[in-house]
Amino acid sequence: KAGVTQTPRYLIKTRGQQVTLSCSPISGHRSVSWYQQTPGQGLQFLFEYFSETQRNKGNFPGRFSGRQFSNSRSEMNVSTLELGDSALYLCASSLELTGDDTQYFGPGTRLTVL
Amino acid sequence: GEDVEQSLFLSVREGDSSVINCTYTDSSSTYLYWYKQEPGAGLQLLTYIFSNMDMKQDQRLTVLLNKKDKHLSLRIADTQTGDSAIYFCAERRYNQGGKLIFGQGTELSVKP
Numbered sequence: 001k002a003g004v005t006q007t008p009r010y011l012i013k014t015r016g017q018q019v020t021l022s023c024s025p026i027s028g029h030r031s032v033s034w035y036q037q038t039p040g041q042g043l044q045f046l047f048e049y050f051s052e053t054q055r056n057k058g059n060f061p062g063r064f065s066g067r068q069f070s071n072s073r074s075e076m077n078v079s080t081l082e083l084g085d086s087a088l089y090l091c092a093s094s095l096e097l098t099g100d101d102t103q104y105f106g107p108g109t110r111l112t113v114l
Numbered sequence: 115g116e117d118v119e120q121s122l123f124l125s126v127r128e129g130d131s132s133v134i135n136c137t138y139t140d141s142s143s144t145y146l147y148w149y150k151q152e153p154g155a156g157l158q159l160l161t162y163i164f165s166n167m168d169m170k171q172d173q174r175l176t177v178l179l180n181k182k183d184k185h186l187s188l189r190i191a192d193t194q195t196g197d198s199a200i201y202f203c204a205e206r207r208y209n210q211g212g213k214l215i216f217g218q219g220t221e222l223s224v225k226p
Contacts, residue, residue: 033214035214042216042219043202043204048212055212056211092157103147
């Protein structure tokens with residue numbers, strides 16, 4: 001079974017631009033969570049989607065948003081990029097069907113904001 | 115508090131055992147995870163333990179849980195150079211919607 005895939009793997013943007021990152025969960029997984037990883041703040045939870053609905057949200061500004069499609073694929077969007085948004089963005093999926101909520105991570109998208 | 119705490123660095127010789135420590139904060143029933151991150155890669159799930167267990171063994175990996183002290187450890191037996199990576203412990207916070215709270219990560223360096 002294929003793992004979690006994320007596209008693109010690398011992105012370079014400039015301040016003020018917006019960006020969309022994509023995540024395809026493991027087949028059959030219904031929950032998708034997003035995390036931001038930076039050297040200073042470590043791994044921080046952004047949000048979680050389940051059945052196309054945002055189920056949980058971390059402490060990030062409204063510039064960070066996401067959505068989930070009916071096939072469980074998810075996208076996250078960051079508008080009006082700031083230098084501090086440079087980070088590795090990780091997506092994780094979990095099955096949720098039999099109470100198994102173990103999260104499996106993708107390789108991440110490395111975003112650099114210049 | 116919010117924090118999951120880990121020591122930042124550990125250096126061992128090839129063939130020795132490595133023990134990576136973590137303290138967590140949630141006193142309710144929860145799952146605790148160990149993930150491995152190699153340079154430029156995402157997080158690889160290594161193992162996990164439910165908070166009503168004391169120990170879990172999986173090949174070279176042994177997880178020990180001290181519920182009273184909220185202390186979790188990961189022991190890697192016969193450590194190899196390929197084990198060099200950053201290891202994260204994570205706590206599942208069911209009273210915060212189920213999000214994972216991660217430690218800062220322990221960088222394991224294995225010297226030949």
